[in-house]
Each structure stands twice: as structure tokens, then as C-alpha cells.
Amino acid sequence: MKRIITLITFLALSFGGMVQAAGINAAGVDHAGINVPDLKQAETFFHDTFGCVPVTHIGPFDLAALASPDGKKQTGSVSISMIRCGTGSNIELFEYKNAQGSTVMPGMADIGASHIAFYTDDVKAGVAYLKSQGLTILGEPITMASGDTAGETWVHFRSPWGSDMELVGYPNGKAYEKTSHVRLWNPKHPAE
Structure with missing residues (x-):
């Protein structure tokens, strides 16, 4: 029996999938959500910079009518846009108006801070483009x-x-791929 389980595990890992542990059988990441101060500005930035396309728009919704995860009474409203970016996960944009949330951007090492990484085969050309758009690059590639x-x-x-x-970017792959049976998801090869 142990050999059969080992063989099944090996075959599953060899074909790029992972054996799902108990819990939720997640097919993958559907979207990442970020709060933005101006929905139209964010949609334009993601479209013009990365080719992302706005797909859905909902709201504004009165926050007082929505359940708050922390149980506090909410004020203001929220509008939401879901954008599609290439072969990757969607990005959900939230614009809060007259809400009581913090307007201070979390620092990189702060709990709850996050970032989105965009794949490109040519990071240096990407940096040149971002600089031409007046964006701040944090260090060198x-x-x-x-x-x-x-x-x-x-x-x-x-x-x-x-x-x-x-x-x-990793146009020629990463070193771990030579020894690991499990591969990280790759936007250039989304089905693998």
C-alpha cells in the first residue's frame, strides 16, 4: 500500500500538480485586492503600463449597509473594479470615499503590507519604461x-x-526547476 501511495504522489508531482492536503481544494488564486485612492487612475495605470483590462465595475455601495469584519460601524462608500491582467490572476481594485480607514501607506516590513509582482522577460527595459513615466524605482534590478x-x-x-x-523575470527559468518535481506557477506557461 505504501508503494502505491508513493507512486501516486510521484505521478501527481511529476505532472506539475500538488497533492492537495485536507481543507479547501483551491484551483488557484482568483484575484488579489488592493485599495486605491482613485479607481479611474488605477485602471488607467494598470492598462497603460501592463495591458490589464477593466472587466467589471460595481458600486458605489453605502458602507453602513455592509457587514464589517471587525463589527465596527462603517461610513462612506466603496466602488469596486475587477481587472484582467494577461494570463495571471485578476486584480480587484477598491476605492473608498469618505471612509474612516487609514490613508497611511503601510511600509514594506509592516504586517498586512503586500505587493503585486508583474512578470516580464526584460526587467531592465521595464525599469526604463517606468522611469519614463515618472515612477519611483526602489533600488536597481x-x-x-x-x-x-x-x-x-x-x-x-x-x-x-x-x-x-x-x-x-526569469526567461531561462530558476535553479530550483532542475531538482524539484513541483514547479511554481509561471505566467508564461500558465497550464504547467
Whole structure:
């Protein structure tokens, strides 16, 4: 019996899938959500910079009528847009008006801080484009020379409203791929 389980596990991992543990059988990441100060500005930025296309728009919704996860009474309204970006996950944009939320952007090391990474085969050309648009690049592109991610180049930048974002590329793959049976999802090969 142990050999059969080992064989099934090996076959599942060999074909790029992972054996799902108990719990939710998630097919993948549907979307990442981010709060933005201006929905139209964010849609334009994502479209003009990365080719993302706005697909759905809902709201504004009165926050007082919506349940709050923390049980506090909410004020203001929220409008929501879902955008499609290439072969990757969708991005859900939230614009809150007259709400009581913080307007301070979380720092990179703050709990709850997050970022979205956009794949490109040419990170340096991407940096040149972002600079031409007046965006702040946080340091210089770093190419990993060793370890599991050897072959990957990345750099962080700030969106027009100050969110931390990233450009990442690994056109020739990453070092871990030579030894691991499980592959990270790759936007260039989304079905693998």
C-alpha cells in the first residue's frame, strides 16, 4: 500500500500538480485586492503600463449597509473594479470615499503590507519604461546568482498612489526547476 501511495504522489508531482492536503481544494488564486485612492487612475495605470483590462465595475455601495469584519460601524462608500491582467490572476481594485480607514501607506516590513509582482522577460527595459513615466524605482534590478531562485531578476517600484509593486523575470527559468518535481506557477506557461 505504501508503494502505491508513493507512486501516486510521484505521478501527481511529476505532472506539475500538488497533492492537495485536507481543507479547501483551491484551483488557484482568483484575484488579489488592493485599495486605491482613485479607481479611474488605477485602471488607467494598470492598462497603460501592463495591458490589464477593466472587466467589471460595481458600486458605489453605502458602507453602513455592509457587514464589517471587525463589527465596527462603517461610513462612506466603496466602488469596486475587477481587472484582467494577461494570463495571471485578476486584480480587484477598491476605492473608498469618505471612509474612516487609514490613508497611511503601510511600509514594506509592516504586517498586512503586500505587493503585486508583474512578470516580464526584460526587467531592465521595464525599469526604463517606468522611469519614463515618472515612477519611483526602489533600488536597481537584482539578478539572483545562486540559490533556488538563481536566474531571476527583480526590482520593486512605487505605483502612482504609492503602493509597493514589483517587476520580476526569469526567461531561462530558476535553479530550483532542475531538482524539484513541483514547479511554481509561471505566467508564461500558465497550464504547467
